[in-house]
Amino acid sequence: MKLNTLLMLIACTLFSFSANAQETAQENLEVKKTELKKDTFNVYGNCGMCERRIEGSTKKIEGVDMADWDMSTWIMVVSYDPNLASLDDIKQKIADAGYDSETHRAKDEIYNMLPGCCKYKRPE
Numbered sequence: 001m002k003l004n005t006l007l008m009l010i011a012c013t014l015f016s017f018s019a020n021a022q023e024t025a026q027e028n029l030e031v032k033k034t035e036l037k038k039d040t041f042n043v044y045g046n047c048g049m050c051e052r053r054i055e056g057s058t059k060k061i062e063g064v065d066m067a068d069w070d071m072s073t074w075i076m077v078v079s080y081d082p083n084l085a086s087l088d089d090i091k092q093k094i095a096d097a098g099y100d101s102e103t104h105r106a107k108d109e110i111y112n113m114l115p116g117c118c119k120y121k122r123p124e
């Protein structure tokens, strides 16, 4: 009887240990997720080549986790670590690649170098 009780106690202790470890892992995952900031904004463009350039321009920025641009809606979704990158950095890099957003306009000479099919209608 006494041995049974002891075994039970050990089993319980082990179980609560592993439950704790799991909780800690879960918490770490949540912290990691909340560290990333997600933003949505419009980027003007035309086609799949534009998509590669727009998304590609953000991939070089440290701290950018995900960038997805939709050519039919012009909606850009980015998630990034706000300690490493800012929305301003991201929009500036996209403008440097030749693409306008509401707040950051590409330089005319960069826009003019885009292939014909990529010369999207620029916002006023």
Ligand SMILES: [Cu+2]
Pocket: 045, 046, 047, 048, 049, 050, 051, 117, 118, 119
């Ligand atoms: Cu294009």
